[in-house]
Amino acid sequence: MTSPGGTDATGRRFSRRSVLGLAGAAAATGAAAGAGITLAAAHAGDEPQAEGGTGDAYAFTGAHQAGITTPAQDRLHMAAFDLTTTERADVVALLRAWTYAASRMTQGLPAGDFGPGSGPYDAPPDDTGEADGLPASGLTITFGFGPSLFRDADGRDRFGLAARRPALLEDLPHFPGDALEPGRTGGDLVVQACAHDPQVAVHAVRNLSRIAFGTAAVRWSQLGYGRTSSTSTSQATPRNLFGFKDGTANVKAEEADAVRDFVWVQPGDDPAAAWMAGGSYLVARRIRMMIETWDRAPLREQETIVGRTKTTGAPLSGGTEHTEPDFALAGRDGVPLVAEQSHVRLAHPSSNDGQRILRRGYNYTDGSDGLGRLDAGLFFVAFVRDPARQYVPMQNRLARDDLMSEYLRHTGSGLWAVPPGVPDGAALGGTDGAYVGQELFEG
Template identity: 45%
Template sequence: MNDTNDPDRLSRRRFLTSTATAVTIAATSTAAAPHVLAKTSGTASSEADIIPFWGSHQAGIATPQQGFVYFAAFDLVTDKRDDVIALLRRWTEVSARLTQGQTVAPLTDDVANPPVDSGEAVGLTPSRLTVTFGFGPGLFATSDGKDRYGLNKHRPEALVDLPRFNGDQLVPERTGGDLCIQACSNDPQVAFHAVRQLARLAYDAAKMRWAQPGFLAAQKDKGTPRNLMGFKDGTMNPPINSSATLDRYVWAGDDAGWMNHGSYLVARPIRIALEHWDRMKLGFQEQVMGRHKNTGAPLGGKHEKDALDLDANDADGNPIIPDNSHVRLGAPTVNDGAQILRRSYSYDNGLSFTAERWPPWRQAMEFDAGLLFLCYQSDPRTGFIKIFDNMSKFDMLNQFVTHIGGGVFACPPGAKEGGYVGQALFDIA
């Protein structure tokens, strides 16, 4: 097909084909008065709706979890390093605007060109929107002896390819990615709008590989949210209000070079066989999890935050918290103290055809639903990989869940105003 007659491809190429183009657009955007997304009775977004974008850490990691996520992974389709820099610079500039409740650029009445913003979030507040970026292993790849973007020697040791875990059924179309975007907000349309705009701005530099929206149950008591299995999810999370804990478990340390103050993200869409789970007796569900369903307390305890007593036995000498329960196998005490910061969301993609992995081997249309597992750590080797290796082999929960995709990403530190996310990497390379 001759794309010289394709207006979409022509407009994309006019928009972002070089660093110079991106700089020109940025200069034009900042020169005009901003258009604010939220206009309620003539007022802009309140400070409570806004989370600062600029800072030493990227927002959306140690930020109190919002109600909705739109996660997307991208493949880079350009072989030019300058295109990647231009894309990251533009993504950073636009994300800073969106998180402040502004449109991509000031709106105009120019009917001869595509709108600068798709417009579905005009009139909405940012609702605590955060946009977090990550770099996948493909950004540092070599092929046929050629360093793709001249970054291979700066690939962090911690950015390892995830091993194949027992039970993995990863779908290639939902796995991997050179770049990722995690947009979170208390309004699902705002989160989607953010990713949509950034995808539009990528044009010929990158294309979407896979995406997954998700939601978080709002608790009346502001307590731990529940997943689709009905259990509280994230009880053992390290506290995000403790800088010492975050420095130990979440942020990359001073020896991490350009990743100092960044974090490593493991993303895994996990399908849950809800129809199978819903047929299980409550007592069995609690044995699988190692917690009481109603209170979230560990078996043998009364309150959600009670410490796990992994040495407690019942009258017959059996562990009260089963050896192959989910909570035991994920506990820091059985994983050499390893901890990760979970930031997961439930998802529901409607229905799909499924052949069960368990008796009676039923085939039917079932819920395509589960958990978008997102976790941050200072090093995946001592975090997710350490914890999940045993869980993938022995966890009773495995008969109800299947990991169907995902990836690992290095999320750089935050950007200073006027800079861009990941700048430290490209400045040294």
């Protein structure tokens, strides 16, 4: 896997040749096998940055993990893993190996030092090779820890982490109408890979799964395409599979105050889990849409259910897409123009104690079922500072009252604690390099 460029610690662009030269020099001195290497691809500052293009590379290191406030890419491959080991040291070794591989793949490099066509001839390659020759494609890889990492279903503290579990990290409740499938729900660890090229995203998860063999196994995975929300003011609001613009009021990366208040865990939020400061909580929900039933609904009914026009996305109270809905405005019959049980009204911050979320959802299509109906819908992904305040009350309200619920089936669910990023300049890889979640295991 190759990349035409990235940035150095000062924000300047660097060439693919310079990246390969740095990696090669590190391998030649034995750094990758010992103390680890420092990738010069890291961009200084809190937020990873990249210019818009499939060849651009986002820094893996930084105060926060990439793939949260990063402008949402076009493709997703998310996978949850169950740990098959009972040894804490094995988990740490896996996170070290994952961190090193992720730091390379996000820069357009192979997952391992040798690559798909080199290394010992009688051993499997340390990269699977299907992304060889492809650019970095804006790949970000984000890691999270599930409640079961701290105590499993039998209540066992397998890895001595129970005392450091964040108070907010609990399995999401069973919401009204949920039809959850165990094989699509939960997981000790989660990996979110986002990129502009689906093969690059799939390659990332495939290689992390390969590295995890013997320590963790995939519990479920989900491919997503066509982002359904924007995380930057530079992005237009996309449409979901019902044909409507989705996530207009989503928190944007440029809203510094909103990102601080609603996305990043702050120091002092949870003294028992101080390691989470600078991190966030990832909510994922697999929501099957009853496409065929929706397609037979009249346009008037569709717009009433959503609360927006289907063409422009403007609220039914008037204006343009980004006009604030006027929920008090009524028609000649005295009925509010934006229905009280519409999706827009129930999901709006004014109906949720002013709370907002950062959404990174994707459309999905997983073929058809036995009746010939599309198994398709929304793979909802959100990052929040406090799931108990920002997500759970809103979803309870939507599940109970939203007119759209008639057309939705929630089949998968999960909540994970996403730790802060690996510090810029840290040595990665080897037996003593920095890794994601280090403060949890060693703090």
